[in-house]
Amino acid sequence: MNTTVARPGDALAEDSETTPLLRVEGLNVTYRLAGGQLRAVRDASFDVARGEIFGLVGESGSGKSTLLTALMRLLPHGTGVTADRLELNGTDLLGMSEGRLRKLRGREIGLVPQRPMTSLSPVTPVAAQLRRLTGGEVDDERMHELLTDVGLGGLKRRLGDYPFQFSGGQLQRMLIAVAILAREPGLVLADEPTTTLDATVQAQVLRLMVDLRERLGNTVVLVTHDLGVVAQVCDRVGVMYGGRLVEVARTQDLFDNPQHPYTQALLAAMPSNRPAGARLNPIPGSVSGAHALPGCPFAPRCARADHVCREVDPLPVESAAATVRCHHPGGTE
Ligand code: SF4
Known part of the structure; x- marks a missing residue:
């Protein structure tokens, strides 16, 4: 696939790759439910550089909003959160007291909510x-x-x-x-900030966020279900499925040469004449239950799945220009 993605932040990408503002390594989030546990985020690792807009994209239930909320340390009391590293500007967020976190929120971490009407x-x-x-x-x-x-x-x-x-x-x-x-704030977390807006207003709000990033140099983590939004504003993107970050790549590389079968399916499901703001076409099968599978969470929906995929959860590997969790990345066969 050769999709040219022109983004206002291209000029910032080279510097931003060398000095991460946000460092996440081995992040796990587990909800304790009446019937057991749900591992909503499993072993997520990524860096976000200063001035970068990093997209987290995936279907509903993929874990992307949980991951974003974990960065704010705003998950419900009793939720299990562990990480090898969770740092903002070199400061450990995981061991930070609630009082210090309260000061950090708003001052060093800004939050743009999903539904402006109901957040007021x-x-x-x-x-x-x-x-x-x-x-x-x-x-x-x-x-x-x-x-x-x-x-x-x-x-x-x-x-x-x-x-x-x-x-x-x-x-x-x-x-x-x-x-x-x-x-x-140095870091802005935006959870589907345009999902309730019509297409014209969505484009204006995204443009505003990019303009502010250009002016202020702030770093943004943007959660979205919409690859069109990713293409418009993100420098790099992480694709989530079943609680795993299954592919991380620069946006242009992800669109030109996706490595994970799920990313390939997402891109193939985008109609070429898709109007801005339209939802993704569904991929056959369901994400339901993917979090609990012993092997790859995408195996029930993947044409490439074999017995290894069904039994062994893939670890991150480098493939082309991406980091991908797949036993058989690349290609489209
Ligand atoms: S690990 Fe196997 S099942 Fe999972 S996405 Fe890769 S090829 Fe498909």
Whole structure:
């Protein structure tokens, strides 16, 4: 497949590969459920360099949002989280006290939520909520500057209004203003930030996030189910399936020469005339139960699966320009 992906961040990629801001090695997340345990993320390892936009892509239930939430250390109490390394700017996040983490969130790690409408209270004016999200550090004048910076200067007299009086795109821009601009955190975590927006507004919000990255040099981890979003904004991408990071590569390499059969299936399922924002076509079979399989989680849906695949969970290997968890990577046979 030869898909040319032009991304605004190309100029940053070379430097960003040498000095990771975020380092994740051997991350495991286990939910304790009434009927047993669910290993939602298994042995995930990746680095994200300064100024890089790193995409985490996969189907619903693949573990991508759990992984993102683990980076914030915001998983429910009792969830098992272990890692050989989980570092932000050289600082260990896993052993950090809750008090220190609270200070870190917002100041050094910003979060752009999936659903702007439901992440705000419907009964409180937006101005009070935005101010709270900045830790109370932003006065009216600064708030107006922030909103002007994200193209909402015309709304500054409406900040006493309630969330339902704004569009989803306007609310997401406001939340981006407080998450990224107000305190300029080095790391921004964005969980499907455009999934509830229509295609035109989605493109505008993605453009805004890329523009802010260009201006501020912040690092972004962006969770999405949409390879079209990855193609538009991400420098590198990790593909998740069944709790595993099955392929990590630069975006251009992933689109040109995917190595994992699941990545190949995802790309093949994208209709060539697919409108922006459309969901992926389903791949035959289901991800259900993949987390618990003894071997490769994709084996029940993979035409290349053999007895080794069904019995031995593949470890990460280098294949072409990717790191891939597969016993038979590359090719399309
Ligand atoms: S390890 Fe085997 S089953 Fe899994 S993706 Fe690779 S070829 Fe398919």
